[in-house]
Amino acid sequence: MTEERNMEDxxxxxxxFIVFLDIMGFKxxxxxxxxxxxxxxxxxxxxxxxxxxxxxxxxxxxxYKDKELYTASFSDSIILFSKDKSSESLDMIAAxxxxxxxxxxxxxIPMKGAIALGTISVNKEQQIYFGQPLIDAYxxxxxxxxxxxxxxxxxxxxxxxxxxxxxxxxxxxxxKTPMKAGKITxxxxxxxxxxxxxxxxxxxxxxxxxxxxLDSLKTLVSGAPRKYIDNTLEIFEAAYR
Numbered sequence: 001m002t003e004e005r006n007m008e009d010x011x012x013x014x015x016x017f018i019v020f021l022d023i024m025g026f027k028x029x030x031x032x033x034x035x036x037x038x039x040x041x042x043x044x045x046x047x048x049x050x051x052x053x054x055x056x057x058x059x060x061x062x063x064y065k066d067k068e069l070y071t072a073s074f075s076d077s078i079i080l081f082s083k084d085k086s087s088e089s090l091d092m093i094a095a096x097x098x099x100x101x102x103x104x105x106x107x108x109i110p111m112k113g114a115i116a117l118g119t120i121s122v123n124k125e126q127q128i129y130f131g132q133p134l135i136d137a138y139x140x141x142x143x144x145x146x147x148x149x150x151x152x153x154x155x156x157x158x159x160x161x162x163x164x165x166x167x168x169x170x171x172x173x174x175x176k177t178p179m180k181a182g183k184i185t186x187x188x189x190x191x192x193x194x195x196x197x198x199x200x201x202x203x204x205x206x207x208x209x210x211x212x213x214l215d216s217l218k219t220l221v222s223g224a225p226r227k228y229i230d231n232t233l234e235i236f237e238a239a240y241r
Contacts (some may be wrong), residue, residue, distance in 0.1 A: 009066070009099055010083055015183040016108065017082040017090055019097045019149065020112035020137035024228070025221070026076030029148040039045070041109060042073055045100055063088045069096060070122060072129060078111075079129065081122050090158070091168040094189050098171065104196035105147065105213040108220060114140035115189060146231035149198035151187035159187070180230035184188040191238055204239045210236055 003143045004120070022023035030038055067088050068082045080097060082089035097115065104111045120131030136152050144150050151159075151172060162169045174191050176183040221229075 009120065010070075012123050013119065014083075014096050014118050015085040015117065016122070016133075017085065017093045017115060017117050018115055018120055018131075018133045018137050019093055019112050019115045020063075020079075020134070020141050021078040021097070021100065021149075022141055023076040023104070024110040024112060024147070025098075025225070026118045030172060041107070043106060044107070045078060045109070048081050064092070067092055068095055070124065071119065072127075077132070081120065081129070085117060085158070086168050087162055087168045091166075091171065094171040096190035098189050099191075099194055101147070101149065101191040105217075108213075108216055110147045110217060112141055112144040112147055113137070113149045114152060115149055115155055116140070117154040117158050124197070133168060143179045143181065146228055148177075148191060148232065149189040150177055150179075151189070156187060175235060178235060188235070189222040190238070190239065194240065206240065207236070 010064065026059040029041075033041075060121060063086070066083070067086070069092060070083075072079045072081075077169055078092055080098070082093045094115070097113070101111055101113075114137045116137040118131060118133035120129070120133050122129055127161070133152075133154065136154065138152055140152050155172075159169055166168075171190055171193070172187045174185065174187045175187060177186040180188075192206055192210065195209045196202045210233070217229055218226065
C-alpha cells in the first residue's frame with residue numbers, strides 16, 4: 001500500500017527524513033482478526049498520515065506548499081519518506097508520525113519506530129527504496145523498548161542547526177530512553193502531544209488518556225510484552241515532569 005499522490009516533482013535520490021515504524025504484535029493480530037479487519041487497519045493507519053499531510057498543505061505558509069510525504073507499507077512495517085530535508089519537511093513527518101502512533105494506540109495497535117536523515121532513493125514506479133538512513137532507522141527501531149519513536153544521531157546533528165523555537169524542534173524531547181541495552185539518552189518524537197488539548201499541554205489530561213490506552217493494551221498481553229507498557233508510562237512522566 002503506497003501513497004497515491006503525484007511524485008513527479010520529487011528527486012528520486014535526495015537527502016530526506018525517513019521514519020521506520022514497526023507494528024507490535026502484528027502476527028498475533030493477524031491470527032486473531034480476519035483478513036478484512038487487518039487490511040482495514042492498515043488503511044486506517046495510512047489515513048492518519050494523510051490527514052496530517054492534508055492539514056499541512058492547507059496552511060497558508062509558502063514554505064509548506066510543495067511539501068508532502070510518501071508512505072510504503074510491508075506487512076508489519078510502515079515507512080514514511082519526506083520530500084527533502086527542510087525544517088518544514090521534518091515538522092510534517094514528525095507530526096504525521098506522532099499522529100499515526102496516537103491513532104494506532106487508540107485502536108489497540110501499539111507501535112515503535114525510529115527517525116533518521118540522509119541520502120535516500122525513493123523510486124515509486126519501480127518500488128525501490130534504498131539508502132543508509134533506511135538501515136539506520138530500521139536498526140534503531142529494533143532497539144527501542146517502549147511505544148514511541150526514537151531519533152537517530154543524524155537527527156541530533158540536524159536539530160543542532162535549527163532555531164529551537166521552530167515547530168520541528170518543538171516536536172522532540174530528550175530523556176533517558178528505554179532501549180534493549182538499557183536506558184540511553186535520546187531525542188524522541190513527542191507523540192504524547194496528541195493525547196490532550198492540542199492548544200496547550202494539559203499534562204493531567206494527557207496522563208489520563210495514556211493510562212486509558214495502556215490499560216486497554218493490558219487486556220491483550222502478559223509477561224514480557226507488558227514491559228513496553230511500563231516503559232511508555234515511565235518515559236511520559238520523564239518527558240512531562
